Amino acid sequence: MQLYKNQDIKIYNSLSGKKEPFQTITDGYVGMYVCGPTVYSHVHLGNVRTFMSFDMVFRYLKHLGYKVRYVRNITDAGHLENDADAGEDKITKKARLEEIEPMEVVQRYTVDFHNILNLFNFLPPSIEPTATGHIIEQIELIKTIIDNGFAYEVNGSVYFDVHKYNETNNYGILSKRKLEDLIHNTRELDGQSDKKSPQDFALWKKAEPQHIMRWPSPWSDGFPGWHLECTAMSTKYLGDHFDIHGGGMDLKFPHHECEIAQNQAAKGQSPVNYWMHANMLELNGARMSKSTGNIINPTELLTGHNDIMSKAYSPSVIRFFMMQAGYRSVLDLTDAGLSASEKGFNRLLEAISELESLNASEKSTLDIESWKQKCYDAMNDDFNTPILIAHLFDAVKYINQIKEGSQSISATDLNTFKTTLHAFVFEVLGLTNTTEAAADTDKLTGAVNVLIKLRQEARANKNFALSDQIRDELAEAGIQLKDSRDGTSFSVN
Ligand SMILES: [Zn+2]
Numbered sequence: 038m039q040l041y042k043n044q045d046i047k048i049y050n051s052l053s054g055k056k057e058p059f060q061t062i063t064d065g066y067v068g069m070y071v072c073g074p075t076v077y078s079h080v081h082l083g084n085v086r087t088f089m090s091f092d093m094v095f096r097y098l099k100h101l102g103y104k105v106r107y108v109r110n111i112t113d114a115g116h117l118e119n120d121a122d123a124g125e126d127k128i129t130k131k132a133r134l135e136e137i138e139p140m141e142v143v144q145r146y147t148v149d150f151h152n153i154l155n156l157f158n159f160l161p162p163s164i165e166p167t168a169t170g171h172i173i174e175q176i177e178l179i180k181t182i183i184d185n186g187f188a189y190e191v192n193g194s195v196y197f198d199v200h201k202y203n204e205t206n207n208y209g210i211l212s213k214r215k216l217e218d219l220i221h222n223t224r225e226l227d228g229q230s231d232k233k234s235p236q237d238f239a240l241w242k243k244a245e246p247q248h249i250m251r252w253p254s255p256w257s258d259g260f261p262g263w264h265l266e267c268t269a270m271s272t273k274y275l276g277d278h279f280d281i282h283g284g285g286m287d288l289k290f291p292h293h294e295c296e297i298a299q300n301q302a303a304k305g306q307s308p309v310n311y312w313m314h315a316n317m318l319e320l321n322g323a324r325m326s327k328s329t330g331n332i333i334n335p336t337e338l339l340t341g342h343n344d345i346m347s348k349a350y351s352p353s354v355i356r357f358f359m360m361q362a363g364y365r366s367v368l369d370l371t372d373a374g375l376s377a378s379e380k381g382f383n384r385l386l387e388a389i390s391e392l393e394s395l396n397a398s399e400k401s402t403l404d405i406e407s408w409k410q411k412c413y414d415a416m417n418d419d420f421n422t423p424i425l426i427a428h429l430f431d432a433v434k435y436i437n438q439i440k441e442g443s444q445s446i447s448a449t450d451l452n453t454f455k456t457t458l459h460a461f462v463f464e465v466l467g468l469t470n471t472t473e474a475a476a477d478t479d480k481l482t483g484a485v486n487v488l489i490k491l492r493q494e495a496r497a498n499k500n501f502a503l504s505d506q507i508r509d510e511l512a513e514a515g516i517q518l519k520d521s522r523d524g525t526s527f528s529v530n
Pocket residue numbers: 071072073267292
């Protein structure tokens with residue numbers, strides 16, 4: 038679809054602190070990398086929001102006709118507990134607690150992550166590489182950084198030399214930190230570390246004897262530092278310099294700062310044109326945190342099994358709620374907020390279904406083309422979904438006015454109106470029509486009940502061949518009948 042490619046997008050670039058016109062490196066193509074989850078526990082709702090923001094960006098760019106290669110990694114190599122370069126890694130810790138293999142932890146929570154994202158109607162990324170699948174690339178990268186003089190080996194571990202790097206580059210370019218301030222604010226742990234300076238970060242760590250996840254390397258049997266995998270995987274699939282790098286605000290420092298340093302040190306250039314950071318999700322006005330109990334996970338929110346919300350909320354309502362805030366704003370998750378979003382979302386869906394029964398007139402009294410452009414303008418302005426949604430509610434108002442006869446719409450405009458509204462609600466915002474899904478379930482129940490009745494009649498007439506046939510063929514179609522004293526019920530597999 039080449040149709041909308043001429044839209045002028047502006048993206049807020051964390052690197053410059055400004056909204057900048059979006060220009061791709063290769064015309065019509067976008068390379069986008071987003072830091073994925075560390076798969077050692079259930080995905081955090083805040084991370085769902087971050088990934089949803091980039092799912093929306095991915096969807097909009099695709100909608101405009103760009104060919105997007107979206108790479109989102111899985112961190113499965115187990116980086117260290119406190120993000121310093123010492124201590125136990127998160128995956129191994131979980132494996133020990135649950136008495137399973139580290140790779141079982143990885144498998145369990147990768148599947149869980151995909152299941153949750155599917156519930157929220159995420160598009161799969163184009164490539165989802167794993168850190169453990171790219172150990173060779175990471176080792177090669179370390180060799181290059183050492184050869185270029187920006188890393189050093191001590192006792193089987195390799196560290197990035199931040200001070201050396203800062204002589205010719207700017208460590209702090211993204212996070213706007215100054216190395217002098219970092220030095221001032223770092224407390225040296227009484228000489229426990231092999232590092233030349235506390236700001237240096239590990240590219241490779243020699244594994245302690247009890248460390249399970251380990252690989253051979255020229256320096257030791259060990260494992261890569263956390264920041265390295267993203268440089269290895271982003272450049273492998275998107276090239277040494279690509280369009281967009283995204284992640285949560287909390288990754289800006291040190292993770293993304295270190296990615297820039299590694300790329301400069303290994304490839305001699307900055308990796309990314311546009312750095313995008315999605316903001317945090319709070320709960321009832323406070324930071325979500327396990328220790329204070331102010332926390333809710335996606336499943337608890339969806340099932341209603343929690344002490345925080347008054348009821349369960351559907352994935353589309355939660356998605357709609359999240360899209361009602363800009364991705365760069367802090368969003369406060371509250372029961373009142375979700376409940377208001379639910380009402381709003383239902384109003385939108387009702388209007389969309391009423392759109393189908395609207396009659397076209399000779400002439401339009403509404404300016405549909407300008408409404409449509411306003412929707413694009415909102416998204417072009419750094420993906421401003423709250424403004425887009427305000428325009429979608431204007432559409433709801435228009436639909437009611439056309440229905441009442443106070444406004445009219447031509448056949449051509451009606452067609453544009455339908456196509457645009459559907460595109461933004463379902464394709465770009467990724468919402469699903471829950472009323473349609475409910476209607477489908479009702480139809481299925483109706484059809485199966487007809488068959489159950491026919492089977493009862495066959496049994497009453499002692500035509501057991503037919504009654505068995507109905508049961509067996511339904512089973513083959515994935516519908517199990519269960520007979521009990523109260524009658525027959527069914528379940529769908
Ligand atoms: Zn990353």
